[in-house]
Amino acid sequence: MVSDLIEPTLACWREEVVRQVFVSANAEAILKIPLCTRHVDDFWAWSGDPKGRFSVKSAYKLIHKMKMGREDWLDEAEEMSSGESKGWSSIWGLQVPSKLKIFTWRLARHSLPTSDVLHRRNMLPSHVCALCGAADNWRHSLIDCNYARCVWALSNEDMVQHMCMQRDDQAKRWIFLTSESLSQEEFTTMIVTLWAIWAARRKIIHEGIYRTPFSTNGFVTSYLADLKQIQKPVDRPPTTPRARPTRQPPPDDHVKINVDAAVPRAGGRGAVGAVCRDASGVFLGASAVIVNNIEDPEVLEVLATREALALADDLYEHKVFIASDCMAAVEAIKGGTAAAYGNNG
Ligand SMILES: [Zn+2]
Incomplete structure (x- = not known):
């Protein structure tokens, strides 16, 4: 009986008994249930609604929530090893504007519209690079294509060497591995450079505007300098303290x-x-x-x-x-x- 688990005079759980009878997780959950201090007759309450009343809407919500919870759990179990979650946090934790994080995330998911991706989606007749005619993919566009090579050649040699040592075809793994082998600063430089190369390629392909590798490299350098400037703590003028809400007195006899x-x-x-x-x-x-x-x-x-x-x-x-x-x-x-x-x- 549930009443055996309750100390009636103190209106509290008999903690020792609860812990003896139930496994630890269930005992913890039971002890978290607040107990009533007044005498009230037992009644049925529906746990899917805060008022305890059953409705079809609340039942639907409950089932939907359970379904989503299980799907999330399955997805996570499939994808999320601890190394993976560390890898994602290296992307989301970058001190860069969110458009760069989203660019990196899209790259990791192989969803940047390179020719091979567009070809697979039946949006392009062929999968070749629009700049050089070689087979296109994320690595070609951002690292191996002639234009990209020229930009990387102007960049930090050490970082480029480390970056090129990782040959993984899967962009996500490649990003995670480079994030581990590079310093935070180098990794940021790499991401900004990848993003700048991607933007320059699109300018050439879609707008016919050619920006030299030298000017793309100059853009990366000044962008990184701006980022550093933004991250410096700024001396803010002291803010005026907010007025404290004044106590509202109750009516005289209350x-x-x-x-x-x-x-x-x-x-x-x-x-x-x-x-x-x-x-x-x-x-x-x-x-x-x-x-x-x-x-x-x-x-x-x-x-x-x-x-x-x-x-x-x-x-x-x-x-x-x-x-x-x-x-x-x-x-x-x-x-x-x-x-x-x-x-x-
Ligand atoms: Zn190319």
Whole structure:
């Protein structure tokens, strides 16, 4: 019986019993469920809706969420080894504008429109390079084509040598490997150069505008210099502090209780507090409670409200305003949420 797991006088879980009966993950999940402190008859609640009421819409949402979750999990299991996620973070972590990150990401996914890609998509009659007539692919366009070679020849020799040592045909693996073997600065230079070569090729092919390899190299150098300049911390003028919101007093015959919740960085538990003051701001009383195992801020905010009501009771105050800064908790209480917070509202 569930009631065997609950200490009725203290309205808390018998933690030792829960941990003995259930495997650790399930025990943790159970201990995170807040318990009701009042006597309420048992009722059925639908877990797919915060109010505990069943609807077709919420059932559809729940099934959809489960399906997406499983698909994501399968995709990740297929693709994401730890080396892979490190490789992607080397791209997304680059200190460059997002258009360069997106260029790199497209390159990694083999989705830059090189002739071979366009040919495969039936958008070009042939897969040859529009500049030199050799078979085109990402490596040809960006590294091996004559134009690209001329630009790389003007670049940092050491970096180019390292870059050329990686011969992987798969662009993603090639990028990940070069990101590991180059310094952050060299890797950034390589990405900016790849991007500049790609842009120069497109200018030649689609607009008939020829930019010499020398000027493309000059563009890369000045672009990198600009990037460095942007990354330098700038002396900002001190900002004027925002006006603090002033306390709104309750009507004369009411008291006001401010509630708040906090979770320590280590997690594992939460704390809730409530401070009661009268209309003129005079302190009447306060209460603070540590809640073991619960670290969901929204649930804690609701528990803080429960604590506020208990405090009001202790102070014999019956006309009470409760102020919380958690919109979701306020909405949930207003909406008579039954399920998500153990029916504490
Ligand atoms: Zn070519």
